[in-house]
Amino acid sequence: MSAEPLSRPRIVAAAIDLIEREGADAVSMRRIAADLGVGVMSLYNHVPNKAALLDAVAETVLSGIEFTDDPDADWTDRVRMQARAFRQIAHHYPRCTMVVVSRQLQSTAGLLPVERALATLRSAGFDGEEAVRILRMFIAYIVGSLLREVGVTPTFAPVHHAEVDVAKVDPVLFPQTNALAAELGSCDHESEFEFGVELLVQAIAVRRERRGG
Amino acid sequence: MSAEPLSRPRIVAAAIDLIEREGADAVSMRRIAADLGVGVMSLYNHVPNKAALLDAVAETVLSGIEFTDDPDADWTDRVRMQARAFRQIAHHYPRCTMVVVSRQLQSTAGLLPVERALATLRSAGFDGEEAVRILRMFIAYIVGSLLREVGVTPTFAPVHHAEVDVAKVDPVLFPQTNALAAELGSCDHESEFEFGVELLVQAIAVRRERRGG
DNA sequence: TTGACGTACGTACACCGTACGTGCCACGCT
């Protein structure tokens, strides 16, 4: 039926497509095989098992990050850009994001952003230990932000936007939560993300100056 | 066999036990029933389905947070304490952490920390909108940190400690990563977490002063 | 020509979540 002869990249692409269309829960070897018009066990000629397939999905998504690093720009701008690059892929493959962050992988795809970030921080004057600490903090913040943004919707629910259902919060037990229900209920992910990145960038900038960079 | 008559709390406790002993992947209704010495379908008299059971697990774990909030303490200390409280439960239920962060729940268990944090931030002089933004940023950082700390080990692997395998990194393509392999390979989660919290606390403290709080 | 090898595929097994029906028992009402 299909001219091309079934390959690992084709299988991974089908998996990514399926995840984006129907969510990570819909992924099964049988389903992917069906989407490719192929027998189930044929997949195992190219992929050792399902876990490895999901790892490959994560790696492929991660390697799609577009880094437009400008060495002449201010280091703070470069940090900002790299943070946004992570968020871009999460925006491009929203349903895959959970898969990506769920599996830690030490492939070159995951290492390239690390290399870029470390280089940027070193060029900003931070020593190795500090660069690693700062990188880890940024990664933690970005991962946490993307998880919130993606919403971790297990089903096909149309992105239930309200974090807090106003009607259900007891004003006596939770006065603050109730008073701020409007703010808690809506969330501009873009500006929220930028707010955090800005705070972090300025915090490490202050730290750099104080150290006498 | 068992004297007590099967109840929702007993089921949830068995699930938590199982997750901590063998990981989240080992959880199945049959397995939980077997651990309780009970028929599989008996569980469904107390829990509508597996997803709801995992939600209950998350809620139970989350409600185990011990808040020792001191209203007389400096607001920065209170923020630090609340951040550490989150990390404590992740330390106490390491394998459950992924389950907790994977499911967003709007129960009172999840709302109480929110209420506490908002109250603290409001008492520090931040207005509602800012308090929500800051809270979201802290949650993102904490969630991201805990995910890294937990390691997201799907199998029973003995907490593979090295993030970067030194031998596999090409020094030409990844000079920074290679040079900092030692720092990247080991991670004192405690001090790493504190570093981030401190940076965030100081960043929002600066922001508060600048605003004229 | 023949052998080996890689690939596609079907079958089979153990396990999963859970819908459904059945029997038991403890209770409230008459």
Add this chain to the structure above:
DNA sequence: AGCGTGGCACGTACGGTGTACGTACGTCAA
């Protein structure tokens, strides 16, 4: 006391899952 009723434990069964294994069919080397 007799009876109805409702909740709980349980067995069975169905459609799904990952994947081990055996098989058949290409293509290419000797």
